Amino acid sequence: MEYDTIKYKIWTWKNPIMLHWIVNPGLAFNELVLGQRVPKIMLIERDASKNLQEKTFVPCPHCGILHSGQKWSIGNNAFKNWFGLYCDACGKIIPCLRNLMSLALMLLTYPVWYWLKDSRKSRWLAKQPARYKDLNLTDQPNPYEGKGWIREGLYWGLIMYIMMTFFFPLIDGSGITLKNILVGIPIWAVGGVGFGYSMKLILGKSRVRSQKS
Numbered sequence: 112m113e114y115d116t117i118k119y120k121i122w123t124w125k126n127p128i129m130l131h132w133i134v135n136p137g138l139a140f141n142e143l144v145l146g147q148r149v150p151k152i153m154l155i156e157r158d159a160s161k162n163l164q165e166k167t168f169v170p171c172p173h174c175g176i177l178h179s180g181q182k183w184s185i186g187n188n189a190f191k192n193w194f195g196l197y198c199d200a201c202g203k204i205i206p207c208l209r210n211l212m213s214l215a216l217m218l219l220t221y222p223v224w225y226w227l228k229d230s231r232k233s234r235w236l237a238k239q240p241a242r243y244k245d246l247n248l249t250d251q252p253n254p255y256e257g258k259g260w261i262r263e264g265l266y267w268g269l270i271m272y273i274m275m276t277f278f279f280p281l282i283d284g285s286g287i288t289l290k291n292i293l294v295g296i297p298i299w300a301v302g303g304v305g306f307g308y309s310m311k312l313i314l315g316k317s318r319v320r321s322q323k324s
């Protein structure tokens with residue numbers, strides 16, 4: 112598809128924020144568990160009077176429609192998009208980036224989910240039209256805004272820390288070790304703050320919150 116590069120900046124995997132989505136291993140949690148996905152192509156309107164949320168558009172390569180990025184904001188359908196972003200205009204799926212860690216995990220667990228994927232996907236697809244009715248596409252507060260990204264990021268880091276240090280070692284039998292307990296603290300604190308900051312950048316500034324402060 113051709114895009115109007117005078118009106119829009121085109122974000123692909125080469126954009127640093129998009130690249131971060133691919134390489135940060137912790138984001139596999141967001142993709143595989145929460146079902147949060149980032150489309151392969153985002154268009155950012157060159158309009159300084161609008162905030163990033165309002166400027167973001169997601170093109171559907173199947174029908175060519177430009178969706179408001181707000182459809183996938185936290186208040187709308189940010190999560191449960193395991194099979195990609197659903198286009199409510201043509202009913203097809205908008206291709207998304209794939210985080211490398213989640214790709215690796217999917218390849219490793221391939222025999223487990225492969226037989227289920229078609230039935231899961233058709234059930235998921237059947238649920239989508241209802242999710243896109245009555246969306247609120249007006250500007251909404253972003254929990255990562257202001258200093259919120261630090262709190263949200265550390266909270267995410269804490270969940271990852273518990274999963275990686277206690278939960279997974281119990282499941283795979285490698286055991287919980289004092290070394291991992293100690294080493295995990297700085298790793299997930301830094302990882303969490305990095306995650307929070309990138310979410311702040313991805314989700315952008317909302318006018319609702321900025322007017323209040």
Ligand SMILES: [Zn+2]
Pocket residue numbers: 171172173174175176198199200201202203
């Ligand atoms: Zn479409």
